[in-house]
Amino acid sequence: MAGEDFEEDRLTPDIAAEQLVLVLDGFEGPLDMLLALGREQKVDLTRISILQLADQYLAFIAEARKVRLELAADYLVMAAWLAYLKSRLLIPQIEDEEPSGEDMAAALAFQLQRLEAMKEASAKLFGRPRLGHDIFARGAPEDVDIQRKSVFQVTLYDLLKAYGEHKKRKENGVLYIEPVRLYSLEDAVQRLSEMLGRMPDWATLSSFLPDGVRGALLTRSALAAHFAATLELAKAGQVELRQDGAFAPIYVRRAQRQE
């Protein structure tokens, strides 16, 4: 088992992974990354090609998965969503399905514009002359407390901070025993629920497994936990499962609500 792991690690193109990690570190989440990719199209965001954007994003994610880079679930959910959007845009509309591919693309374009607007606004805000940087208050205020409404200087922040610290002390007083390093069913249910709520269509069970889980025991426990979690969630009526034959891949999607 140890030998096998060693082999795997050697084959991993570490440098490519490091570069990708560096790129990823530059982003504040998947929407931010999409915005950066969108800027590369060098057109007004209102006229951006969402299809092209989806391709660029999916290519990036594919690259990351090739070097077994651990991606945050947010990035994977966005990838699944964009793949779905792409299929909706390319394949003729199914009548009763709402919203349409165009609506989804428009919604994404709006989100990108809104984020861009806020980034510009923050740049303008911090480009303004600021107190203590460019503009200065009286350097030697005199000892006349004119505004005194209370003898004591306490702010809401002080009050909340005091309560937070009090709570923290209480929590730290409790002994926690380090758990055995197994992927728990609860974690898998949590992870699946997080991702499924936002996954639009069928996806293979294996695509939900966390990347970068090291150690054979941990990997096996992750697979087992996720499998058990899908059964749990199916029992609760939250997901649907599909398997086309014995030993074939298992597909999962969130339960379709009947209306």
Added chain:
Amino acid sequence: MIEEITNPDEVEARIQKLRLLEALLFASADPLDEETLAGRLGPDANVPALLNELRAHYAPRGVNLVRTGAGWSFRTAVDLAPLLRQEEEVSKKLSRAAIETLAIIAYHQPVTRAEIEAIRGVATSKGTLDILMENGWIRPGRRRETPGRPLTWITTDHFLDHFGLESLRDLPGVEDLRAAGLLDSRPVLLGIAGGGVEEPAATDADEDA
């Protein structure tokens, strides 16, 4: 400098009020509101008129009288910034997340954390709101009357003071953004983090004691 008053006693009284107003504002590093000033100048003082006169007197000088929110304060003139700016002792640099979050709160207020996350498409890391609050720029507003009664966040008067704004209407480009519909903080896209699902009602009171 003094208009439409000819009685020498009145002129003298008015000058004394102006001098006291000037001294009060000068002595304080923080903005003072008109109510506080009126309390110190006495019932017969026309505080807004006196403030305007003082503002006009200082307008061309190296120190200006400026208004932020409800407060008035003396501040060095904006155009002198390049001459006054000193090598800052490495000021605590704000993270990109904190800067963006502050802009979102300023332009979208009152805004819930879930809405901030929907706009940024990413969860708010711990410590972001904390640092903005520690700087005195934001504070909790009223709870939103929707399921879960989420807390909203708003900016403070100190935020206006820090960025040299008289009111929120002076935020750069705010009218254009509103007209373009970009100040809509509703989540629009399922599938993006923070998808607008408000957290379950956090129980406020807890079960101590």
Added chain:
Amino acid sequence: MIEEITNPDEVEARIQKLRLLEALLFASADPLDEETLAGRLGPDANVPALLNELRAHYAPRGVNLVRTGAGWSFRTAVDLAPLLRQEEEVSKKLSRAAIETLAIIAYHQPVTRAEIEAIRGVATSKGTLDILMENGWIRPGRRRETPGRPLTWITTDHFLDHFGLESLRDLPGVEDLRAAGLLDSRPVLLGIAGGGVEEPAATDADEDA
């Protein structure tokens, strides 16, 4: 105001120097000596002449330019001192114990003294509740209908006013504090968090009592 200079450019340059001098003296925490000022104003500035002009300008006003030892600084006019110093109390910092006690009353009210002590895990010193009451932040509530009928404590309207809250409901809940980073969550010991997946909402209920 400007004497013996007629060339418009020179007049302009001199006004700029005066404005900068004014701003430097205003913003400085300590008196500035002429050598320092000369360093900031440039080699062509006649610092003593500029200082004299500024001193003359401010002489009749509510703020004066004064010389103390080797340094120059702005000070409020001496004759206004009685009007400026109405109350001589110096503002004080509230002790940590008092802030914490106030926070606990705010979050747990109505709460008895014994309950406060149980929550904090330490005895409440005599003066703490007195100080909070003197400041008008807390007041006695109803007696608890339990043996001994202990007095409970609640916060006042002045408390809301002081902390800029509209109602007690607007106090951030424990989950809000945690999300804002004011309450660091317990260390995450689970081996594998699923990447960017937000930590599951920790339960509020705590184990006091």
